[in-house]
Amino acid sequence: MNANDNRRLTDVSAGTPMHQLFKRYWIPAGLVSDLPTPDCDPIRIRLLGQNYVAFRDSEGRVGVLDELCPHRRASLMLGQVRGGTIECIYHGWRFRTDGSIAAMPNCDDAGMLRRYHANAYPVREAGGLLWVYLGPSESEPEFPRHRWMDVPDSNRHPRIVATRSNFVQVMEGLLDTTHLAVLHQDSLPRADGTVKVVNNVVRPANRFSNVSTSSKVPRVEVLETGFGLYSAALREAERDGQALKDVRITAYVAPSTIYVANGNVTLYSIPVDTETTYLYIIYGDPEKPLAEEPYLAYVERGTGTEPEVAARWGFSRETLGCPGAISIENRWGQDREKMRRGESYSGLHPFSMEDAACTSSMGPVSDRQELLVPADLAIVRMRRYLLEAADAVARGAPAPAFDSLQHAYRVAAIYAEIEPSADWRELAKGETTAA
Numbered sequence: 001m002n003a004n005d006n007r008r009l010t011d012v013s014a015g016t017p018m019h020q021l022f023k024r025y026w027i028p029a030g031l032v033s034d035l036p037t038p039d040c041d042p043i044r045i046r047l048l049g050q051n052y053v054a055f056r057d058s059e060g061r062v063g064v065l066d067e068l069c070p071h072r073r074a075s076l077m078l079g080q081v082r083g084g085t086i087e088c089i090y091h092g093w094r095f096r097t098d099g100s101i102a103a104m105p106n107c108d109d110a111g112m113l114r115r116y117h118a119n120a121y122p123v124r125e126a127g128g129l130l131w132v133y134l135g136p137s138e139s140e141p142e143f144p145r146h147r148w149m150d151v152p153d154s155n156r157h158p159r160i161v162a163t164r165s166n167f168v169q170v171m172e173g174l175l176d177t178t179h180l181a182v183l184h185q186d187s188l189p190r191a192d193g194t195v196k197v198v199n200n201v202v203r204p205a206n207r208f209s210n211v212s213t214s215s216k217v218p219r220v221e222v223l224e225t226g227f228g229l230y231s232a233a234l235r236e237a238e239r240d241g242q243a244l245k246d247v248r249i250t251a252y253v254a255p256s257t258i259y260v261a262n263g264n265v266t267l268y269s270i271p272v273d274t275e276t277t278y279l280y281i282i283y284g285d286p287e288k289p290l291a292e293e294p295y296l297a298y299v300e301r302g303t304g305t306e307p308e309v310a311a312r313w314g315f316s317r318e319t320l321g322c323p324g325a326i327s328i329e330n331r332w333g334q335d336r337e338k339m340r341r342g343e344s345y346s347g348l349h350p351f352s353m354e355d356a357a358c359t360s361s362m363g364p365v366s367d368r369q370e371l372l373v374p375a376d377l378a379i380v381r382m383r384r385y386l387l388e389a390a391d392a393v394a395r396g397a398p399a400p401a402f403d404s405l406q407h408a409y410r411v412a413a414i415y416a417e418i419e420p421s422a423d424w425r426e427l428a429k430g431e432t433t434a435a
């Protein structure tokens with residue numbers, strides 16, 4: 001990829017096409033639990049290279065305002081939340097969640113009180129996440145609900161992995177189907193169906209084991225849609241002596257959502273700034289209480305997303321970039337001894353930390369001077385889709401979107417075994433047709 005396209009693809013700072021594209025969507029801004037109670041401490045939110053303050057007022061309503069007070073630019077993060085407002089500690093101006101001003105103690109001009117306001121942004125709480133819309137009000141889309149938001153809280157498990165890498169890099173890793181059988185080989189059930197114990201979690205083989213750990217090169221095909229892409233990894237399979245085609249379809253939803261893997265995980269790659277990404281990993285299952293044992297062991301310890309591990313490895317929101325966190329300088333705690341003894345392939349903590357270490361090791365923004373192969377097709381097509389979407393918005397055209405809210409609700413990764421001559425696109429079309 002040439003340097004100019006690479007910059008247009010990755011730069012999310014104010015004024016860039018990618019910044020504008022993201023501002024056409026509702027995006028995750030943190031966890032609901034970051035603001036646990038009315039009048040709790042306000043928090044800083046950084047998105048697309050800009051800072052905001054979020055607070056929960058006495059009624060439980062969440063407000064998101066520009067971080068700096070519109071009076072003389074002190075940070076509202078230092079403010080007091082009480083009486084239905086956030087109060088700036090510099091001169092005591094008090095702001096409601098809609099940005100209107102309740103008090104300006106150093107000004108007795110009632111006209112100014114009415115005229116002045118802070119920039120406030122629409123907020124939603126859904127699926128355990130805080131969502132904001134940062135774009136122009138005339139372009140605000142309806143809030144899309146997804147299936148995973150409607151499962152009981154006990155069946156949902158949101159985690160955030162913070163990395164010093166650009167958001168595109170993180171997404172590419174999620175679309176990169178052939179690294180699974182290599183980088184993550186310690187954690188996956190083997191192709192012969194044997195069970196392996198990893199990270200103290202017994203992971204039984206399942207019907208996808210052969211596919212995900214197969215060393216066979218998959219054929220990758222892509223279907224472009226109005227909202228993003230479906231990418232299919234196709235492998236020859238066999239069941240009871242009958243030849244079949246094994247189909248593993250990942251959905252990419254613009255600008256940066258991926259529905260992947262075992263069908264119950266949704267991932268949002270959210271640009272904090274050009275060089276920092278929060279990857280929201282949300283497990284949700286209609287039947288199983290994934291946030292409770294024994295399921296928690298599968299989804300958390302089995303994928304290496306335990307909060308204490310991410311913190312120790314420097315991939316949590318609190319420890320990212322902190323001095324002393326494990327980093328490239330010490331190979332993220334890679335156990336070279338275990339590698340030498342053949343006990344571990346990557347020498348890294350399973351899954352999320354393996355991904356985070358590889359993605360971060362490219363540098364915050366990869367130069368994309370790559371030698372690509374046909375199996376990398378989904379990555380190439382996603383980049384092109386994103387660039388075209390950003391260009392469209394820059395021209396004043398609409399951003400990619402679902403054709404209905406029902407469709408946004410339904411979208412999912414798809415797994416199937418089909419006749420060798422059947423077309424996988426028929427499966428995806430079932431999903432792309434409006435309900």
Ligand code: FES
Pocket residue numbers: 069070071072073074088089090091092093
């Ligand atoms: S800077 Fe906030 S009230 Fe003056």
Ligand SMILES: [Fe+2]
Pocket residue numbers: 173179180184351355
């Ligand atoms: Fe991975």
